Amino acid sequence: MNDxxxxxxxxxxxxxxxxxxxMVSSAEMCLKEAExxxxxxxxxxxxxxxxxxxxxxxxxxxxxxGNI
Numbered sequence: 089m090n091d092x093x094x095x096x097x098x099x100x101x102x103x104x105x106x107x108x109x110x111m112v113s114s115a116e117m118c119l120k121e122a123e124x125x126x127x128x129x130x131x132x133x134x135x136x137x138x139x140x141x142x143x144x145x146x147x148x149x150x151x152x153x154g155n156i
């Protein structure tokens with residue numbers, strides 16, 4: 089999977105989980121950063137920010153976190 093596809097999938101999953109967990113505002117902030125990096129075509133950075141958002145939403149032990 090290339091960087092663009094990885095970032096797109098991570099953004100999709102992060103968006104799916106927004107509003108979950110105890111750290112909602114942190115997850116939202118990370119997703120906004122991921123979207124901004126996507127718009128700048130910085131796909132590696134977008135991926136990392138989206139993954140961080142997922143970790144705040146559902147945690148690092150959730151299957152979605154481990155699958156991206």
